[in-house]
Amino acid sequence: MDKKRAQTINPDATRRSTEYGLKDLWIEFSQTTGLHVVDKIKPPSCNPFSIRGLVWILALCSTTGFLVYNLVQEIGSYYSYPTVTKITPQIKHSLNFPAVTICNRCTFNNTRLDVYPDMETYFFNISLGRIRKNSFSHLTSDVFQKPVSLEWLRNMSMEGSKMLFKCVFGGDDFDCMTDFQPVFTYEGLCHTFNASKIVLTPGDDANLIVTFNINQDDYTFTRNKAAGIKVFLHHPDVHPDASSTVLTASPGFSTHVAIQKTEFRYQPRPYMAFDDTDCLDTNSPDFVNPLRIYSLYTYSHCFMECVYLKAFKQCGCVGPYVPVDGLLCSLVKLDSCYNPAVRSLSKNGTFVKECRCVSECVFDRYTAQVSSSSFPADKWGSSTMKATRAKDRASLESNFLQLKVFYDQMMVTSITQQPQYTVASLFSTVGGQMGLCLGASILTVAEIAELLLFIIIFLLDKCRGRKARNRISNW
Known part of the structure; x- marks a missing residue:
């Protein structure tokens, strides 16, 4: 009877005991x-804050701020x-031999030009820069x-x-004109050794050896005024003019060219491959070659095509070293317009x-160390x-000269650009920061998310007059 009387006297006591508030959510959390x-840390409505509680609140806020600052820095x-760039030397059991293009420093044969009057005088004046655009009117012959x-x-x-007097590869003689193919370059008619040879051993006597006769008696006047050969080392699919490795060899010498291969592997967008510029991922399935002249995209091919097409717009023709059909310049147009435009x-x-033009992300480069000795002894x-039947x-x-092109060692240097951050490393860093500052983990983040969800549900139910505790307890 006393309990019933107490409930009748104070009916709100039981109702208050069943009230469920935000402080209860916090206590459970x-x-x-x-x-x-x-x-x-306890809510003020439950127990007034003590000095100890305030210290812990200050510690929690400071470590949380420090964590947020670090996370912003890491995500940024x-x-x-x-x-980061990784340089890795790799020992190989076999290496692909590069294409080797050899050009005589004078590609025109004076004995064959003799059938055309004024031809030698023409080349002499061109070489000295004496003829200008308005000085070709007297050259009325069709050949000009x-x-x-x-x-x-x-x-x-x-x-x-x-x-090409004598050719040797891997210690075996071969027919020079079978493996050396003619190709037109800015230097004139050259010959490229591009037989996709595989090198199994290094050394100056184990790779390519060519004995070359430059035939100086047949030289005519040229702009470079030099005698000997010009050598291009390049990828088999790259035009010789696009080669980054160029060297010369003189008659009367045996020139040794020790080559090393370097592979470059850069990251495509959104990474910056070259400090402030990106690269073009030519190995991507979605890549479409934008070049019209060259089937292989490289930075050098892109720039060469840009130059050649601009010069074509100015002159209405192209040089013989541009791999397109038709539209070739005359000698006069070539020397008065097209070649000067290309050089400019x-x-x-x-x-x-x-x-x-943008560099490709993946490419190879050949570097060379050149030395020479008198030839022959x-x-x-x-x-x-x-x-040689020399006089x-x-x-x-x-x-006569001798050229030896060889790998000095069976090694390739790989320069690879790698992302400094991956998704896994980012999560590891974030997890480490959270664990250091708050002792938290991904599951702790889930707990905080759950608390926020319950607060939202509580407030919504409170507005609608529903019992929040029942809904939250049912989850």
């Missing part, structure tokens, strides 16, 4: 969460896409004014069969920016003269 310090660094043909250029150039545009820094002078020792030294 603090008792079950793995988050540090929270269990030491992640979205700036930083990279009509578009040149590749066949005519081949007939007027040095014969490869006479220049290639050195124009503003035009380089206008081309907007005095002891071998007489026998070499007999083999005398002076003629031998003025026309």
Whole structure:
């Protein structure tokens, strides 16, 4: 009877005991969460804050602020896409031999040009820069004014069969004209060794050895005024003019070219491959070659095509070293318009920016260490003269040279750009920061998210007059 009387006298006592508030949510959260310090902080409505509680609140706020600051820094660094560069020397059991293009420093044969009057005088004046655009009017012959043909250029150039005297690869002789293919470059008609050879051993006697006869007696006047050969080392699918490794060799010497191969692997967008510029992922399935002249995209091919097409717009024709059909310039147009335009545009820094060429992300480069010695030695002078049919020792030294191109060691240097951050490393860093500052984990974040969800449900139910405790307890 006393209990019933008490309930009748104070009916709100039972109702208040069943009320469920935000402080109850906090108490349940603090008792079950793995988050540090929270269990030491109690709501004011439950128990007034003590000095100890205030200290723990201050500690929680400071470590939370420190955590937020670090997380902002880490996420900002992640979205700036930083990279690290890894350099790895790799020993190989076999290596692909690069394409080797050899050009005589004078590609025109004077004995063949003699059939055309004024031809030698023409080249002499061109070489000295004496002829300008308005000085070609007297050259009325078809050979000067009509578009040149590749066949005519081949007939007027040095014969490869006479220049390439002896060829050896891997210690075995081979027919020079079988593996050396003619190709037109800015230097003229050259010959490329591009047989996709595999190298199994390094050394100056184990790879390519070529004995070359430059035939100085057949030289005519050229702009470079030099005698010897020019050598390009490049990828088999890259045009020789696009080669980054160029060297020269002189007659009377045996020139040794020790090559090393370096593989470059950069990250495509959104990473910056070259400090402040990105690269083009030519290996992507979605990549479409934007070039019209060259089937393989490289930065050099892109820039060369840009220069050649601009010069074509100015002159209405192209040089024989541009791999397109038709539209070839005449000798007069070539020397008065097209070649000067190419030289001018290639050195124009503003035009380089206008081309907007982007480097490819994956490419190879060959570096070379060059040394030379006298060729042939005095002891071998007489026998070499007999083999080469040189007139005398002076003629031998003025026309013949030996070129050795070889890997000095079976090693490839790989320079690989890697992301500094990955998703896994970012989560590891964030998790480490959370664990250091708050003793939290991903599951703790889930607990906080659950608390926020319950608060929202509580407030919504409170507004609708529903019992929040029942709904939350049913979850």
